[in-house]
Amino acid sequence: xxxxxxxxxxxxxxxxxxxxxxxxxxxxxxxxxxxxxxxxxxxxxxxxxxxxxxxxxxxxxxxxxxxxxxxxxxxxxxxxxxxxxxxxxxxxxxxxxxxxxxxxxxxxxxxxxxxxxxxxxxxxxxxxxxxxxxxxxxxxxxxxxxxxxxxxxxxxxxxxxxxx
Amino acid sequence: xxxxxxxxxxxxxxxxxxxxxxxxxxxxxxxxxxxxxxxxxxxxxxxxxxxxxxxxxxxxxxxxxxxxxxxxxxxxxxxxxxxxxxxxxxxxxxxxxxxxxxxxxxxxxxxxxxxxxxxxxxxxxxxxxxxxxxxxxxxxxxxxxxxxxxxxxxxxxxxxxxxxxxxxxxxxxxxxxxxxxxxxxxxxxxxxxxxxxxxxxxxxxxxxxxxxxxxxxxxxxxxxxxxxxxxxxxxxxxxxxxxxxxxxxxxxxxxxxxxxxxxxxxxxxxxxxxxxxxxxxxxxxxxxxxxxxxxxxxxxxxxxxxxxxxxxxxxxxxxxxxxxxxxxxxxxxxxxxxxxxxxxxxxxxxxxxxxxxxxxxxxxxxxxxxxxxxxxxxxxxxxxxxxxxxxxxxxxxxxxxxxxxxxxxxxxxxxxxxxxxxxxxxxxxxxxxxxxxxxxxxxxxxxxxxxxxxxxxxxxxxxxxxxxxxxxxxxxxxxxxxxxxxxxxxxxxxxxxxxxxxxxxxxxxxxxxxxxxxxxxxxxxxxxxxxxxxxxxxxxxxxxxxxxxxxxxxxxxxxxxxxxxxxxxxxxxxxxxxxxxxxxxxxxxxxxxxxxxxxxxxxxxxxxxxxxxxxxxxxxxxxxxxxxxxxx
Numbered sequence: 001x002x003x004x005x006x007x008x009x010x011x012x013x014x015x016x017x018x019x020x021x022x023x024x025x026x027x028x029x030x031x032x033x034x035x036x037x038x039x040x041x042x043x044x045x046x047x048x049x050x051x052x053x054x055x056x057x058x059x060x061x062x063x064x065x066x067x068x069x070x071x072x073x074x075x076x077x078x079x080x081x082x083x084x085x086x087x088x089x090x091x092x093x094x095x096x097x098x099x100x101x102x103x104x105x106x107x108x109x110x111x112x113x114x115x116x117x118x119x120x121x122x123x124x125x126x127x128x129x130x131x132x133x134x135x136x137x138x139x140x141x142x143x144x145x146x147x148x149x150x151x152x153x154x155x156x157x158x159x160x161x162x163x164x
Numbered sequence: 165x166x167x168x169x170x171x172x173x174x175x176x177x178x179x180x181x182x183x184x185x186x187x188x189x190x191x192x193x194x195x196x197x198x199x200x201x202x203x204x205x206x207x208x209x210x211x212x213x214x215x216x217x218x219x220x221x222x223x224x225x226x227x228x229x230x231x232x233x234x235x236x237x238x239x240x241x242x243x244x245x246x247x248x249x250x251x252x253x254x255x256x257x258x259x260x261x262x263x264x265x266x267x268x269x270x271x272x273x274x275x276x277x278x279x280x281x282x283x284x285x286x287x288x289x290x291x292x293x294x295x296x297x298x299x300x301x302x303x304x305x306x307x308x309x310x311x312x313x314x315x316x317x318x319x320x321x322x323x324x325x326x327x328x329x330x331x332x333x334x335x336x337x338x339x340x341x342x343x344x345x346x347x348x349x350x351x352x353x354x355x356x357x358x359x360x361x362x363x364x365x366x367x368x369x370x371x372x373x374x375x376x377x378x379x380x381x382x383x384x385x386x387x388x389x390x391x392x393x394x395x396x397x398x399x400x401x402x403x404x405x406x407x408x409x410x411x412x413x414x415x416x417x418x419x420x421x422x423x424x425x426x427x428x429x430x431x432x433x434x435x436x437x438x439x440x441x442x443x444x445x446x447x448x449x450x451x452x453x454x455x456x457x458x459x460x461x462x463x464x465x466x467x468x469x470x471x472x473x474x475x476x477x478x479x480x481x482x483x484x485x486x487x488x489x490x491x492x493x494x495x496x497x498x499x500x501x502x503x504x505x506x507x508x509x510x511x512x513x514x515x516x517x518x519x520x521x522x523x524x525x526x527x528x529x530x531x532x533x534x535x536x537x538x539x540x541x542x543x544x545x546x547x548x549x550x551x552x553x554x555x556x557x558x559x560x561x562x563x564x565x566x567x568x569x570x571x572x573x574x575x576x577x578x579x580x581x582x583x584x585x586x587x588x589x590x591x592x593x594x595x596x597x598x599x600x601x602x603x604x605x606x607x608x609x610x611x612x613x614x615x616x617x618x619x620x621x622x623x624x625x626x627x628x629x630x631x632x633x634x635x636x637x638x639x640x641x642x643x644x645x646x647x648x649x650x651x652x653x654x655x656x657x658x659x660x661x662x663x664x665x666x667x668x669x670x671x672x673x674x675x676x677x678x679x680x681x682x683x684x685x686x687x688x689x690x691x692x693x694x695x696x697x698x699x700x701x702x703x704x705x706x707x708x709x710x711x712x713x714x715x716x717x718x719x720x721x722x723x724x725x726x727x728x729x730x731x732x733x734x735x736x737x738x739x740x741x742x743x744x745x746x747x748x749x750x751x752x753x754x755x756x757x758x759x760x761x762x763x764x765x766x767x768x769x770x771x772x773x774x775x776x777x778x779x780x781x782x783x784x785x786x787x788x789x790x791x792x793x794x795x796x
Contacts (some may be wrong), residue, residue, distance in 0.1 A: 040205075073481060093557070094400070098559075130480065131401055133211055133402075133440070136212045136250050
């Protein structure tokens with residue numbers, strides 16, 4: 001595949017952003033930079049669209065199939081865009097023994113979607129996440145950067161209200 | 165680039181700053197200066213406290229201190245985890261050593277005006293246990309939570325500013341590296357680590373010195389060798405590695421440089437979970453600062469030794485905590501394990517000999533070099549030397565991070581340090597080792613904790629998560645929880661793990677739903693045994709542990725689920741049967757309103773009836789009833 005074929009698919013500025021990220025991690029000719037590159041791209045774009053994977057594959061000279069294999073292996077990478085607010089319900093052991101699953105069920109019911117889904121209006125994505133290590137705050141959820149700890153079932157409405 | 169003399173000058177210059185925080189009642193002679201402030205306000209900026217907005221507390225302190233013109237007298241320090249996460253956000257003020265708990269942004273002006281300006285301690289915010297009757301402040305190491313602790317790996321957490329390399333240097337930082345590079349041969353370093361008896365803190369407890377020796381003796385075609393740090397702390401409920409990275413990142417750099425010197429390597433990788441943004445940022449800053457001081461790079465401290473390192477972020481795969489999977493991930497692949505041997509010490513990153521240790525293991529190294537192998541030998545039990553950090557969580561009062569000498573009993577950790585179980589409930593079991601470990605019941609509370617004893621009890625040390633469970637937790641449900649975790653995190657490479665854990669999970673699922681069949685328990689045991697012996701990596705081999713240990717100690721609970729279709733703890737929703745005790749019901753209709761499916765009917769002031777057919781067992785009616793008339 002010729003290099004110039006790939007830039008046509010991505011918006012020019014996205015292509016430049018990707019290039020910048022690859023350069024930052026010294027990723028040209030260095031396969032082991034791929035995880036750091038994908039992490040940064042995921043953080044900037046919110047997900048890893050097919051076009052971005054293809055661009056990275058060509059630039060870093062890694063087969064696209066392998067990049068796709070990496071992206072689908074790690075749960076931190078997403079192929080789909082996430083909602084404006086990402087609600088992460090910690091399902092670590094400390095939270096679980098303090099009824100995190102009930103909190104999750106209530107949030108799912110309130111948003112009308114299941115964990116792993118994004119609401120139709122693109123507002124919420126719910127994820128049941130691995131231990132975030134804030135066990136002192138169990139049960140704990142995060143909504144984007146904000147952390148809500150020591151939650152009771154009754155608090156769920158109040159917390160979600162802020163994001164509607 | 166700094167020389168050894170430069171580092172010593174830094175130590176001399178700010179030594180008193182560290183002393184003031186270390187020694188209770190320390191008095192500084194002379195006026196406040198840029199290196200020694202009159203008071204230090206230490207604000208915990210570990211993940212737990214940051215979630216409790218400690219960053220805003222720090223900015224508010226800076227703002228208020230400036231407002232009162234105290235910026236030359238008072239130093240506001242962003243520090244690492246104090247361990248007592250249950251009371252966060254925590255602020256400690258030195259030299260008095262006043263421990264303020266659950267501080268909010270709104271409390272800051274009062275602390276600044278009353279305490280820092282007028283010299284009156286704000287009693288309403290003080291951690292009650294530290295305040296004696298005669299109003300003097302108890303030193304922290306005499307308080308219940310800290311008394312039995314011994315902070316070696318966590319020695320700098322809460323003591324220094326992790327983002328300030330000078331403070332690390334001032335507390336004996338990089339002295340061990342200096343010593344190794346100038347006074348010791350690589351083989352001497354390995355001998356010390358071997359003699360100390362230090363064992364890997366990541367799970368299996370392999371002797372660290374031996375690992376280093378294997379790597380030192382292995383040859384690669386081009387002479388390249390690597391050191392790596394496993395900071396992919398995936399066990400749910402464990403956060404000690406994160407706290408070390410957040411509170412004392414330089415210790416990892418120093419230690420890895422020592423390891424590289426010992427085995428003859430020049431490059432290091434730290435593999436950190438991407439879920440730890442604060443740790444990633446602080447470690448990166450520490451690496452940049454160390455490079456600027458010439459403590460990383462070419463010709464370190466003018467000794468001719470070269471070493472540099474970089475961070476490799478993970479992306480959410482539990483299996484990457486397994487060493488061969490981690491190495492695959494560092495190389496830029498799917499994190500799938502491979503059979504061993506060859507072990508990483510022979511063929512590791514890019515096929516080169518590699519030393520791979522866990523964060524906490526590294527955190528012990530400089531102290532061992534400085535104090536000697538005999539000193540470390542003197543701590544702990546016969547076969548498990550030193551201390552272990554536990555992340556204590558779940559149904560316990562003092563949730564947090566504790567570091568204790570090996571051999572301490574579970575009872576001491578849970579009741580003396582941990583402050584017991586909340587709401588007067590009964591202790592039921594402690595889970596250690598995460599998804600690879602097991603549950604330890606009340607009859608073994610007096611067992612000393614070390615690598616061997618935990619394995620003998622059917623659990624394991626693991627990375628050090630310790631989750632306490634009370635009478636309300638169902639052990640079958642907990643086993644199911646961990647199996648769900650392993651099913652989800654199995655990489656899928658080997659069938660025993662990919663298929664076997666799934667089958668086990670399905671059996672547990674039907675047991676907890678009240679559909680258990682007669683020989684399900686035996687089926688679980690048989691499956692567990694074959695997975696243990698045939699899975700490719702430690703993740704699969706240890707996955708059945710939570711099930712086996714709960715069957716071992718709580719078989720009656722399994723039997724109750726299977727035979728009587730009852731959950732003794734009342735945790736398994738599907739088996740719950742709700743009903744109304746007629747004598748207690750006053751006919752208030754509150755439960756009727758609470759029921760989402762209209763399963764409860766009844767007129768005002770008449771006894772209500774619950775239709776078990778319609779009931780979806782959501783439990784919404786139970787808290788709604790003021791007379792506790794609804795039973796489960």
